[in-house]
Amino acid sequence: xxxxxxxxxxxxxxxxxxxxxxxxxxxxxxxxxxxxxxxxxxxxxxxxxxxxxxxxxxxxxxxxxxxxxxxxxxxxxxxxxxxxxxxxxxxxxxxxxxxxxxxxxxxxxxxxxxxxxxxxxxxxxxxxxxxxxxxxxxxxxxxxxxxxxxxxxxxxxxxxxxxxxxxxxxxxxxxxxxxxxxxxxxxxxxxxxxxxxxxxxxxxxxxxxxxxxxxxxxxxxxxxxxxxxxxxxxxxxxxxxxxxxxxxxxxxxxxxxxxxxxxxxxxxxxxxxxxxxxxxxxxxxxxxxxxxxxxxxxxxxxxxxxxxxxxxxxxxxxxxxxxxxxxxxxxxxxxxxxxxxxxxxxxxxxxxxxxxxxx
Amino acid sequence: xxxxxxxxxxxxxxxxxxxxxxxxxxxxxxxxxxxxxxxxxxxxxxxxxxxxxxxxxxxxxxxxxxxxxxxxxxxxxxxxxxxxxxxxxxxxxxxxxxxxxxxxxxxxxxxxxxxxxxxxxxxxxxxxxxxxxxxxxxxxxxxxxxxxxxxxxxxxxxxxxxxxxxxxxxxxxxxxxxxxxxxxxxxxxxxxxxxxxxxxxxxxxxxxxxxxxxxxxxxxxxxxxxxxxxxxxxxxxxxxxxxxxxxxxxxxxxxxxxxxxxxxxxxxxxxxxxxxxxxxxxxxxxxxxxxxxxxxxxxxxxxxxxxxxxxxxxxxxxxxxxxxxxxxxxx
Numbered sequence: 187x188x189x190x191x192x193x194x195x196x197x198x199x200x201x202x203x204x205x206x207x208x209x210x211x212x213x214x215x216x217x218x219x220x221x222x223x224x225x226x227x228x229x230x231x232x233x234x235x236x237x238x239x240x241x242x243x244x245x246x247x248x249x250x251x252x253x254x255x256x257x258x259x260x261x262x263x264x265x266x267x268x269x270x271x272x273x274x275x276x277x278x279x280x281x282x283x284x285x286x287x288x289x290x291x292x293x294x295x296x297x298x299x300x301x302x303x304x305x306x307x308x309x310x311x312x313x314x315x316x317x318x319x320x321x322x323x324x325x326x327x328x329x330x331x332x333x334x335x336x337x338x339x340x341x342x343x344x345x346x347x348x349x350x351x352x353x354x355x356x357x358x359x360x361x362x363x364x365x366x367x368x369x370x371x372x373x374x375x376x377x378x379x380x381x382x383x384x385x386x387x388x389x390x391x392x393x394x395x396x397x398x399x400x401x402x403x404x405x406x407x408x409x410x411x412x413x414x415x416x417x418x419x420x421x422x423x424x425x426x427x428x429x430x431x432x433x434x435x436x437x438x439x440x441x442x443x444x445x446x447x448x449x450x451x452x453x454x455x456x457x458x459x460x461x462x463x464x465x466x467x468x469x470x471x472x473x474x475x476x477x478x479x480x481x482x483x484x485x486x487x488x489x490x491x492x493x494x495x496x497x498x499x500x501x502x503x504x505x506x507x508x509x510x511x512x513x514x515x516x517x518x519x520x521x522x523x524x525x526x527x528x529x530x531x532x533x534x535x536x537x538x539x540x541x542x543x544x545x
Numbered sequence: 546x547x548x549x550x551x552x553x554x555x556x557x558x559x560x561x562x563x564x565x566x567x568x569x570x571x572x573x574x575x576x577x578x579x580x581x582x583x584x585x586x587x588x589x590x591x592x593x594x595x596x597x598x599x600x601x602x603x604x605x606x607x608x609x610x611x612x613x614x615x616x617x618x619x620x621x622x623x624x625x626x627x628x629x630x631x632x633x634x635x636x637x638x639x640x641x642x643x644x645x646x647x648x649x650x651x652x653x654x655x656x657x658x659x660x661x662x663x664x665x666x667x668x669x670x671x672x673x674x675x676x677x678x679x680x681x682x683x684x685x686x687x688x689x690x691x692x693x694x695x696x697x698x699x700x701x702x703x704x705x706x707x708x709x710x711x712x713x714x715x716x717x718x719x720x721x722x723x724x725x726x727x728x729x730x731x732x733x734x735x736x737x738x739x740x741x742x743x744x745x746x747x748x749x750x751x752x753x754x755x756x757x758x759x760x761x762x763x764x765x766x767x768x769x770x771x772x773x774x775x776x777x778x779x780x781x782x783x784x785x786x787x788x789x790x791x792x793x794x795x796x797x798x799x800x801x802x803x804x805x806x807x808x809x810x811x812x813x814x815x816x817x818x819x820x821x822x823x824x825x826x827x828x829x830x831x832x833x834x835x836x837x838x839x840x841x842x843x844x845x846x847x848x849x850x851x852x853x854x855x856x857x858x859x860x861x862x863x864x865x866x867x868x869x870x871x872x873x874x875x876x
Contacts, residue, residue, distance in 0.1 A: 244742035244743060244744060244745075245713070245742055360831050360832070361606075362831060363831070390605040390606050390769065390832065391605060391769055391770075391771075391810065391813040391814065392605060392809060392810065392813045392827065392828040392832075393605075393831070393832075394813065395812075395813050395815070395825070395827035395828075396827045396828075396829070399827055417742065417743055418743075419743075419817045420814075420815035420816065420817050420822060421815065422819075423815060423816065423817050423818055423819040423821075423822040423823075424815050424819070424822035424823055424825075443819045444819050444820070447817065447818060447819050457744065458743060458744060459817060461743055461744050461746070461747050462743065462817040463747075463770070463772040463773040463776050464772060464816065464817065465771065465772045465775065465799055465811060465814055465816065466775075466799050466800060467776070468775075468776060468795070468796065469776070471751050471754070472747035472750055472751050472776065473747060474744065474747040474748045474751060475744035475745075475747075475748075476748075478712045478714065478715065478745075479712055479714075479742060479744075479745070
């Protein structure tokens with residue numbers, strides 16, 4: 187059991203804590219000229235204070251759309267949340283009025299996006315951009331604004347010489363420092379949940395690690411619940427307590443980080459882990475996942491990974507895979523690897539423990 | 546620094562030889578656009594690439610890896626230092642010889658979404674370089690389109706499609722096919738897989754390796770991802786702020802890295818293993834500005850093993866073990 191909890195980070199001993207965010211059977215659709223794209227096709231997970239959930243997947247897997255749905259920021263007209271619940275602090279934020287949702291964004295859920303150059307306005311000094319978010323709060327009488335607080339926020343994200351850097355324009359800062367400003371803005375209203383969507387992809391490798399470590403220490407101080415979206419399994423290994431692997435809009439496997447890396451169950455997770463290049467290994471041919479990423483307008487009736495799956499069976503073609511439970515917080519969505527002697531349908535009906543991630 | 550070339554040149558005549566290349570870009574300011582400073586993009590870089598060899602260049606932004614590629618591709622003429630390709634000095638190439646060089650050296654770039662013209666069919670994308678260089682007759686060009694698509698693992702029928710009808714990985718295959726159209730001797734691969742999904746990267750790297758085996762092409766592979774560069778290259782050089790700090794065959798570079806920066810890059814190339822990944826320390830500090838690089842050793846401001854001498858004298862490029870070069874006061 188001890189092995190099931192990650193060895194580091196605030197995830198330890200959190201199993202009993204109530205989730206702050208529960209997503210249930212979320213479905214998001216986009217209308218395109220080639221038909222309806224089900225970008226998110228039934229995603230459920232829980233997030234507890236102080237823990238980091240990694241959402242891993244390739245482009246088109248639905249990880250970013252899932253995050254945008256949590257903020258209700260799916261572009262109008264093109265897409266819509268078809269069904270599901272997003273329960274934050276006990277209420278379903280998919281049903282609250284738009285005006286109320288505006289206070290949820292920023293105040294209860296903060297967000298950091300990939301490219302700090304596009305998140306920041308190039309025409310304003312960074313201090314002004316941090317203060318702007320504080321003003322929105324001030325109108326509601328929550329904080330007194332002012333440069334002291336702006337400087338304090340930049341110090342929190344460890345920008346050296348914060349006092350003088352408040353007057354810098356975004357282009358006068360390095361990528362790593364810009365992303366820290368974005369983090370300061372996202373955290374300025376002290377949200378309980380932080381969504382970081384590929385926060386380090388645009389940064390240099392040595393700066394990536396620095397930024398991830400910064401997020402981790404802020405998280406520890408504030409007991410922040412975090413969703414870390416990434417395509418990079420190495421980042422998951424360093425920073426996440428639990429992982430959900432997404433493919434074609436579904437969570438195909440979820441587990442504690444250590445379990446996922448040491449006992450991967452889904453054929454896609456295994457293939458993904460094998461395709462990460464490891465330093466010091468020199469294989470004759472690199473392990474690959476054959477075929478192309480799925481076409482979301484034209485998915486097979488059964489398992490979406492079946493056309494590329496090395497162990498696909500006849501049943502996978504036409505029948506959606508069942509949920510398989512491999513351990514207390516470890517499950518996958520697959521026909522293969524049935525526990526010996528246990529029929530697939532039975533496994534699918536194992537009740538999901540409260541607070542567990544479900545594919 | 547000439548020993549660097551000699552060791553590889555000994556076995557076979559190098560295809561590309563870069564000697565003491567320097568490139569500074571002026572920084573202009575004010576109403577009169579006076580030059581107020583220089584960006585030291587590359588400051589004395591030397592290496593060579595043999596026929597059929599993959600040479601990897603690794604480093605973070607601003608280290609000069611793309612600037613180096615620009616000189617090799619003759620996007621710019623190197624003002625200082627020497628680049629020779631197949632025995633020809635690139636500084637003086639003109640007319641036929643210059644056109645010959647542009648055929649012999651091709652490039653594949655990072656983003657297959659912006660490097661292919663969205664209004665052209667794949668057939669025309671692949672034929673254009675042959676037409677421009679007047680290679681082959683019409684019938685042979687058509688045949689070659691099919692051959693090229695087969696080489697990169699695409700269906701010859703896809704010649705009639707447009708780039709948007711392909712996935713990212715397939716587009717990068719089209720870009721590779723276009724680079725192969727003129728039967729080049731060297732392809733500059735600038736971050737060829739970083740824009741692709743993890744599961745597709747290995748497919749493209751394997752394809753590049755197969756093409757090299759069959760056609761004997763050389764590659765200059767530029768990337769920031771140490772693990773995949775080491776796997777795909779015969780030799781690797783690590784660059785930092787315009788200088789080459791270490792160069793070795795990829796196996797010794799990975800198993801016994803010498804330079805503190807190389808070691809730091811290794812720690813940043815997090816292993817996909819949660820128990821290991823959490824123990825690795827980060828390199829501290831930011832990359833200094835290349836306009837005003839630190840005196841002495843350029844890495845000293847971030848180096849965990851910094852000594853007094855590092856700020857006073859620039860370290861010398863040394864061959865520490867056969868074929869393994871490093872520029873550091875520790876050695």
